[in-house]
Amino acid sequence: KVNGARLWQSLMDLAEVGATPLGGNCRLALTDEDKTGRDLVIGWFRDEGMSIRIDQIGNIFARREGRQADLAPVMCGSHIDTQPTGGRFDGNYGVLAGLEVIRTLNEQKITTEHPIDVAIWTNEEGSRFVPVMMGSGVFSNTLTLEEALSAQDKAGISVRDELKRIHYAGTEAVGGYDVKAYFEAHIEQGPVLDTENLPVGVVTGALGLYWYDVVVTGQECHAGPSPMSYRRDALKTSSQLINRILTIADSRQPDGRVTVGELDMHPNSRNVVPGRVKFSVDLRHSDKAELDKMHDEFAALLSEEKKEGIDIELKVVQKMPPTHFNESCINRVRDAVNSLALPHIEMISGAGHDAVYLSRTIPTAMIFVPCIGGISHNEIEDARPDELEAGAHVLLNAMLAEAGS
Amino acid sequence: KVNGARLWQSLMDLAEVGATPLGGNCRLALTDEDKTGRDLVIGWFRDEGMSIRIDQIGNIFARREGRQADLAPVMCGSHIDTQPTGGRFDGNYGVLAGLEVIRTLNEQKITTEHPIDVAIWTNEEGSRFVPVMMGSGVFSNTLTLEEALSAQDKAGISVRDELKRIHYAGTEAVGGYDVKAYFEAHIEQGPVLDTENLPVGVVTGALGLYWYDVVVTGQECHAGPSPMSYRRDALKTSSQLINRILTIADSRQPDGRVTVGELDMHPNSRNVVPGRVKFSVDLRHSDKAELDKMHDEFAALLSEEKKEGIDIELKVVQKMPPTHFNESCINRVRDAVNSLALPHIEMISGAGHDAVYLSRTIPTAMIFVPCIGGISHNEIEDARPDELEAGAHVLLNAMLAEAGS
Numbered sequence: 001k002v003n004g005a006r007l008w009q010s011l012m013d014l015a016e017v018g019a020t021p022l023g024g025n026c027r028l029a030l031t032d033e034d035k036t037g038r039d040l041v042i043g044w045f046r047d048e049g050m051s052i053r054i055d056q057i058g059n060i061f062a063r064r065e066g067r068q069a070d071l072a073p074v075m076c077g078s079h080i081d082t083q084p085t086g087g088r089f090d091g092n093y094g095v096l097a098g099l100e101v102i103r104t105l106n107e108q109k110i111t112t113e114h115p116i117d118v119a120i121w122t123n124e125e126g127s128r129f130v131p132v133m134m135g136s137g138v139f140s141n142t143l144t145l146e147e148a149l150s151a152q153d154k155a156g157i158s159v160r161d162e163l164k165r166i167h168y169a170g171t172e173a174v175g176g177y178d179v180k181a182y183f184e185a186h187i188e189q190g191p192v193l194d195t196e197n198l199p200v201g202v203v204t205g206a207l208g209l210y211w212y213d214v215v216v217t218g219q220e221c222h223a224g225p226s227p228m229s230y231r232r233d234a235l236k237t238s239s240q241l242i243n244r245i246l247t248i249a250d251s252r253q254p255d256g257r258v259t260v261g262e263l264d265m266h267p268n269s270r271n272v273v274p275g276r277v278k279f280s281v282d283l284r285h286s287d288k289a290e291l292d293k294m295h296d297e298f299a300a301l302l303s304e305e306k307k308e309g310i311d312i313e314l315k316v317v318q319k320m321p322p323t324h325f326n327e328s329c330i331n332r333v334r335d336a337v338n339s340l341a342l343p344h345i346e347m348i349s350g351a352g353h354d355a356v357y358l359s360r361t362i363p364t365a366m367i368f369v370p371c372i373g374g375i376s377h378n379e380i381e382d383a384r385p386d387e388l389e390a391g392a393h394v395l396l397n398a399m400l401a402e403a404g405s
Numbered sequence: 406k407v408n409g410a411r412l413w414q415s416l417m418d419l420a421e422v423g424a425t426p427l428g429g430n431c432r433l434a435l436t437d438e439d440k441t442g443r444d445l446v447i448g449w450f451r452d453e454g455m456s457i458r459i460d461q462i463g464n465i466f467a468r469r470e471g472r473q474a475d476l477a478p479v480m481c482g483s484h485i486d487t488q489p490t491g492g493r494f495d496g497n498y499g500v501l502a503g504l505e506v507i508r509t510l511n512e513q514k515i516t517t518e519h520p521i522d523v524a525i526w527t528n529e530e531g532s533r534f535v536p537v538m539m540g541s542g543v544f545s546n547t548l549t550l551e552e553a554l555s556a557q558d559k560a561g562i563s564v565r566d567e568l569k570r571i572h573y574a575g576t577e578a579v580g581g582y583d584v585k586a587y588f589e590a591h592i593e594q595g596p597v598l599d600t601e602n603l604p605v606g607v608v609t610g611a612l613g614l615y616w617y618d619v620v621v622t623g624q625e626c627h628a629g630p631s632p633m634s635y636r637r638d639a640l641k642t643s644s645q646l647i648n649r650i651l652t653i654a655d656s657r658q659p660d661g662r663v664t665v666g667e668l669d670m671h672p673n674s675r676n677v678v679p680g681r682v683k684f685s686v687d688l689r690h691s692d693k694a695e696l697d698k699m700h701d702e703f704a705a706l707l708s709e710e711k712k713e714g715i716d717i718e719l720k721v722v723q724k725m726p727p728t729h730f731n732e733s734c735i736n737r738v739r740d741a742v743n744s745l746a747l748p749h750i751e752m753i754s755g756a757g758h759d760a761v762y763l764s765r766t767i768p769t770a771m772i773f774v775p776c777i778g779g780i781s782h783n784e785i786e787d788a789r790p791d792e793l794e795a796g797a798h799v800l801l802n803a804m805l806a807e808a809g810s
């Protein structure tokens with residue numbers, strides 16, 4: 001049985017690195033804070049007798065040897081970089097739950113058949129360097145190493161240079177070897193478990209995600225002297241569009257999602273009729289056919305709202321199909337949850353995670369625990385020690401079953 | 406008869422000061438460019454034998470004496486400060502049409518009964534220093550001198566300091582003496598005259614204007630893991646509100662106007678459901694009772710859209726009642742237009758102008774000329790020489806009738 005108090009203490013100790021005023025964390029990828037966090041956690045891994053490897057994109061792998069050194073490892077992990085105003089649990093929990101699994105195995109003197117790896121993936125958040133989920137993206141051949149190393153932050157500083165600067169530019173090739181299974185424990189980042197008062201979610205996959213930009217162009221003019229009939233108001237068309245777009249998921253509950261999160265007005269002046277409005281659209285669904293239908297309905301709405309003097313432009317930003325995790329890995333999680341008699345539901349991750357990319361090349365499953373109020377990507381992100389402990393316990397049992405003992 | 410070519414040349418010469426790449430003007434109030442523009446135009450006034458006075462808010466008055474020095478002056482004018490990406494005609498036209506009136510009177514050796522003043526009002530645009538129409542606001546006791554002098558730009562530099570720096574901190578008290586009448590020629594800044602192909606508009610007043618800020622607060626959350634039913638989406642409520650707000654003027658054509666020009670999202674991130682949306686509302690009408698009804702309908706909409714978990718806050722930013730210009734001054738303009746047999750309509754200014762404030766203490770009227778496509782507050786603002794000439798001709802005749810000869 002894992003030690004919940006010890007896990008909590010490690011979470012709080014790591015949260016000291018890049019602590020923010022409201023009790024959150026700012027540990028952007030490849031900054032000094034990220035280096036300090038990496039050094040701290042690696043020290044804890046070493047204390048448990050683990051060997052450390054760093055690959056060329058800075059992913060960290062801590063290994064606890066199994067009975068047979070040449071067998072494929074069973075892996076768990078997550079990330080320790082954060083949003084600029086991030087929380088103490090997003091990512092950190094998955095890494096430190098892995099550490100707690102190792103501590104428990106050492107304490108109980110259990111030797112597994114397969115080696116166990118705990119991974120820390122580079123730049124999951126994508127706040128400082130785009131694209132998101134970079135380390136796991138390279139590991140799963142979704143991104144090339146060169147694309148990742150060349151990415152630059154807003155100041156023009158590259159991933160390559162920052163990895164060197166903080167001494168995490170490893171020499172090992174990225175991926176290219178067998179991993180038996182990958183498990184990731186994570187806070188849900190949504191409200192379902194907390195609202196339903198359940199300590200654990202068995203995650204069977206992740207929603208597919210289509211990202212778009214819409215640009216509506218009319219003609220800006222002075223709000224005073226321009227009679228209504230002469231106007232080509234880009235916001236009028238946009239707000240009509242947004243109203244209709246936001247209903248696309250209504251008939252597709254609970255797995256359909258639609259969000260307009262970003263909207264920029266031009267020229268954004270109180271007494272000027274908007275000449276141009278740009279907004280983002282984020283469509284998600286667990287089922288690709290449904291997601292494609294949502295796309296079609298969305299595209300049809302844009303055509304319907306097109307009118308004389310108003311131009312509507314659609315740009316696809318990203319398309320990620322729905323992910324279905326590996327049935328045998330999900331069963332390991334199911335078995336663990338059942339043997340521990342934990343109240344739970346099966347659920348689909350609404351957000352992207354390292355596990356989503358890794359599942360493309362490795363049998364994968366995830367374990368969710370509640371975060372309070374469903375609030376994440378926020379300094380006030382919070383979670384309950386007993387539920388974090390329950391999730392780590394599930395992780396231990398699933399990995400033990402997979403690694404053999 | 407005025408000299409249209411000479412007027413056009415002066416407009417083009419002034420437009421050299423702070424010229425912008427797209428053929429517009431950037432001559433923000435009390436900058437070096439404003440100083441250069443003021444110096445240039447004052448030189449032209451001196452060439453015509455006019456005396457120059459500067460008051461404590463930097464308003465410039467160029468006087469051509471009448472037969473009787475102690476009579477109240479007949480005044481015209483406008484402003485020469487511009488928007489950051491402003492045009493060559495907004496404001497400048499009213500000042501240089503006044504100069505052209507003086508040049509014509511001198512050329513024709515006409516002496517008027519009353520003195521004639523041409524005014525250049527400080528900071529009409531309000532782009533650098535809020536509030537707008539500052540110089541005419543102090544002159545008409547709408548603002549106090551102290552409020553105006555204390556206003557600061559975004560860098561924290563005050564009107565007081567900038568007036569001193571550019572040597573336009575005059576010593577004369579602001580206003581406080583009789584002005585017989587004030588006439589302002591201006592481009593329409595809207596599409597009506599240009600669309601209707603009319604060289605001149607007789608302006609009988611200005612729309613009343615109510616300005617508001619609306620803040621809609623929900624709760625931001627991650628766009629992926631948050632099922633639709635858990636969301637408190639501030640943009641969803643805002644776009645429904647905006648759709649309805651933008652119809653408030655529909656039954657009040659042509660004098661009702663409603664604009665949402667500014668909208669700011671928080672946190673404005675592609676995969677975050679908006680937690681807070683702030684937007685501006687600009688209501689205008691020629692009739693105060695109608696404007697008040699528009700206010701009531703607007704406020705009622707906000708109450709109707711209020712729902713569980715969404716807060717809607719309304720802040721009044723400014724209220725300016727409709728302006729009715731002086732009937733006898735309007736008649737001077739009507740008579741001039743008729744005697745010149747110019748095709749015209751009577752119209753109400755949709756925008757605020759120095760004349761709107763001045764009409765509170767001085768008998769006032771305005772003359773509009775078309776701007777091409779109705780485009781203003783834009784570098785591509787444009788106007789036709791023959792129509793600018795026609796407007797100046799109307800100004801000459803109206804002032805001559807008022808000043809007596």
Ligand SMILES: NC(=O)NCCC(=O)O
Nearest residue numbers: 132350351352353629676
């Ligand atoms: N976990 C997370 O925020 N991933 C980013 C991509 C997404 O919006 O799902």
Ligand SMILES: NC(=O)NCCC(=O)O
Nearest residue numbers: 224271537755756757758
């Ligand atoms: N002319 C002008 O832009 N005035 C500012 C106030 C308004 O929006 O009418």
